[in-house]
Amino acid sequence: MATTILQNAHPLKRRRRSFMDVVHVSPKLPGTPVWIFILLFVVIVFWILLSTTSDTIASTTTTDNSNNKNNNNHDGHDVDPKVVNANMALHDATAGLGQQLRHVVQTKRQQFQQALSQLAATGSTSVMPQRLKALRDKHEIIGERLIEIQQGQETAEELLHSRNSNGNGRGRGRSRRVANHHNAKQQASSNNGNHHNKRKSKKNKNMDNKNKNTADSAEDPAMAVLSDKPPMELDEIITFLNGWIHELHETLNQVKHATFEGIWQAYHDLTVKTLYPWDQEYLQRMPERRDDGSIFLSLASYRDETCFTTLYNAYAKAQHPDQLFVGLVQQNCHENCKSGVLANGTVEDVPPDDDCYAKFCASDIGQVRCNNQKKQQVRLLDINESESLGPYAARYLTSKLWYGESWFMQIDAHMTFAQNWDALSVAMLNKAPSTRPVLSHYPPAHTIDLETRRGQPSSRLCGPVFSRSDLENQIIRLEGGAVWDKQHQETPLFAPFTAAGYFVSHSRMLKEVPFDPFLPWIFMGEEIIMSSRLWTSGYDIFSPTQSVVGHWYVRRHKPKFWESVHRAFTVGVHNPLQMHILDRVRYQMGYPEAAPDLLSDRTILTAVESYTMGRVRPLSLYLTLVGLNMTTKEVTPTHWCENGFPPPGFEQYNDLYPDGMARKTKGMDKYMEKYAPPPAENDKDDDFTDDDLGEAEEGEAGEEAEQQWGNEEEEEDKQDADDLTGGEEREEQ
Numbered sequence: 001m002a003t004t005i006l007q008n009a010h011p012l013k014r015r016r017r018s019f020m021d022v023v024h025v026s027p028k029l030p031g032t033p034v035w036i037f038i039l040l041f042v043v044i045v046f047w048i049l050l051s052t053t054s055d056t057i058a059s060t061t062t063t064d065n066s067n068n069k070n071n072n073n074h075d076g077h078d079v080d081p082k083v084v085n086a087n088m089a090l091h092d093a094t095a096g097l098g099q100q101l102r103h104v105v106q107t108k109r110q111q112f113q114q115a116l117s118q119l120a121a122t123g124s125t126s127v128m129p130q131r132l133k134a135l136r137d138k139h140e141i142i143g144e145r146l147i148e149i150q151q152g153q154e155t156a157e158e159l160l161h162s163r164n165s166n167g168n169g170r171g172r173g174r175s176r177r178v179a180n181h182h183n184a185k186q187q188a189s190s191n192n193g194n195h196h197n198k199r200k201s202k203k204n205k206n207m208d209n210k211n212k213n214t215a216d217s218a219e220d221p222a223m224a225v226l227s228d229k230p231p232m233e234l235d236e237i238i239t240f241l242n243g244w245i246h247e248l249h250e251t252l253n254q255v256k257h258a259t260f261e262g263i264w265q266a267y268h269d270l271t272v273k274t275l276y277p278w279d280q281e282y283l284q285r286m287p288e289r290r291d292d293g294s295i296f297l298s299l300a301s302y303r304d305e306t307c308f309t310t311l312y313n314a315y316a317k318a319q320h321p322d323q324l325f326v327g328l329v330q331q332n333c334h335e336n337c338k339s340g341v342l343a344n345g346t347v348e349d350v351p352p353d354d355d356c357y358a359k360f361c362a363s364d365i366g367q368v369r370c371n372n373q374k375k376q377q378v379r380l381l382d383i384n385e386s387e388s389l390g391p392y393a394a395r396y397l398t399s400k401l402w403y404g405e406s407w408f409m410q411i412d413a414h415m416t417f418a419q420n421w422d423a424l425s426v427a428m429l430n431k432a433p434s435t436r437p438v439l440s441h442y443p444p445a446h447t448i449d450l451e452t453r454r455g456q457p458s459s460r461l462c463g464p465v466f467s468r469s470d471l472e473n474q475i476i477r478l479e480g481g482a483v484w485d486k487q488h489q490e491t492p493l494f495a496p497f498t499a500a501g502y503f504v505s506h507s508r509m510l511k512e513v514p515f516d517p518f519l520p521w522i523f524m525g526e527e528i529i530m531s532s533r534l535w536t537s538g539y540d541i542f543s544p545t546q547s548v549v550g551h552w553y554v555r556r557h558k559p560k561f562w563e564s565v566h567r568a569f570t571v572g573v574h575n576p577l578q579m580h581i582l583d584r585v586r587y588q589m590g591y592p593e594a595a596p597d598l599l600s601d602r603t604i605l606t607a608v609e610s611y612t613m614g615r616v617r618p619l620s621l622y623l624t625l626v627g628l629n630m631t632t633k634e635v636t637p638t639h640w641c642e643n644g645f646p647p648p649g650f651e652q653y654n655d656l657y658p659d660g661m662a663r664k665t666k667g668m669d670k671y672m673e674k675y676a677p678p679p680a681e682n683d684k685d686d687d688f689t690d691d692d693l694g695e696a697e698e699g700e701a702g703e704e705a706e707q708q709w710g711n712e713e714e715e716e717d718k719q720d721a722d723d724l725t726g727g728e729e730r731e732e733q
Helices: 034-074 081-122 130-137 143-150 156-161 172-190 202-219 221-227 234-253 260-284 307-316 356-361 364-371 391-399 421-431 526-536 561-568 574-589 619-626 651-656 669-675 690-697 711-723 727-731
Strands: 295-302 324-332 378-384 407-412 415-417 437-440 464-466 476-478 502-506 540-543 549-551
Touching (some): 034 081, 234 260, 234 378, 260 574, 295 307, 295 391, 295 421, 307 356, 307 364, 307 415, 324 356, 324 391, 356 364, 356 378, 364 378, 391 407, 391 526, 407 421, 421 437, 421 502, 476 526, 526 540, 526 574, 561 574
Parallel strands (some): 295 324, 295 407, 324 378, 437 540
Antiparallel strands (some): 415 549
């Protein structure tokens, strides 16, 4: 008998073992009717009851006989022989029936063992009933793993939506571990090639991708079914997400007064039933990437009055505005709005927030971009502030508005731009010595004139710390953003971390390192989890050689999303809610106290293998490179980032570093022999080249690079360096 779960069913939770669990048998048994096992169970129970009854009767009869003898001796009365005869006859009958029942049970057990032996001998499921075959092909059989689900080793939703090569319905964990080992071996083998190997032709690359997709489909029938479907249309994506947001609103309204556990459980259950299976299908039906130099700009806004100017200037200062596509997630208050927490600790009634999208589309630049419905350059998800799930979840939603653009770029909604920022960003990305580069740093403050920064060294994000705040669950924060270099660099230098406020990469990253839908309501933690997932997936992180965007860091008394959480539920619930969900990040980063056996709520790890570390390089190597000890919560200074050296194991790039060379770190040799980075390819699908970089720099307004800043600007820069991490904004939490 197979136990099945449909996709619209409520996720399986821990419960007492029911009758169906007790008689559960693997669906691999050929042609065994369900009624046989039910009958078997009834017979066993009946046999036990009769055995107990017969023993009781025998005991009673013996006692009665003894009493009768005593009565005869003392009272002189005789026992009725009819009663004695009836008792003896009943005893003989029950004994015979018990023997018959034992014989039936033994016979059924022998038949059961024979069926198992025949199935093992054939090694095939060809004799399996057609209905079970269909369920297995669709990965909807979980009956054979019911014990593992009850013990918490697997979850029903992960088994139901798992996709692997052998089609046996097993979760992602095992297949991913096998893939990790296989990919690591291939990576080590490929690194033995020539450092100057050139990239294959685009024709060969397309053929390789086609062959890979064909092989994947051949391994997994479910993957083949999905791959046969066309890519999702943009309208289809937006329609689903809008519907899901509405359903989320209705769901959370039912738990307005719940504890943080109840709020998480409501979100989790809805996501398991709706968003997670859709996301898995989306990742298989993503639009094809266009090689046209287009940029997708991810822009998440929470009640931000500077959203309009950010969006407007992004187009106004772009070198190729026709190739700029924006995904905007706008989280606004529409009625009964409150200010942020003011200096005296109070909040005030304020007018509804400006509609960033409508305001931009009514502008001179926006009319051109919004009115072309066929091109859809600005794509909108409009969310009420009460439904805000925090910055990381908003970036998850914006990432789904990507529709085939060549490059992916993520910023905040309070930014300034240098002229030709788009061309400069992609040109720097293409100059990075890696096949999978990521360009990121904490941008300078919005008060800095970016045009005067040309030719000056840019900042690099180097220093991690373990948070000392009880509200952040000892999560890793990034606070070492500063200008470390003495002079301008022509080639982007390696960096250990990515920042959420400025992030540029090849758009294939969205498929290879997808955003996690199970991380709502977190404020800290998004940068370290993305940094580690990207690096372990084979992406190398670099700091830009030039600052092309500025960031508004200190936003005192502005509305914060956790204030909306408190108004939507109960005051103070966000802090424990965030700490609870951060266990998912801590588990992936290797915190010993976040091991599965120590977590009070195992649902925090639902589908974690779908959104965790990559398969190319191990997490342990990354933690060694950046100096993080997850057990002792200590940070060991590595100095390579601050001093401008290549990281250990990247010695082949020493020529790019004028001030120093990579230095060996104890224990690194054994790792780097196996996981050394692949040789750089100079022609990485680039639509912007070095010529474009020079063209972008020619004729720019502003002073020459050699211009010295005055004392007033130096003092301002010092203040800006203190604000780089947005510390004051985070302290308000």
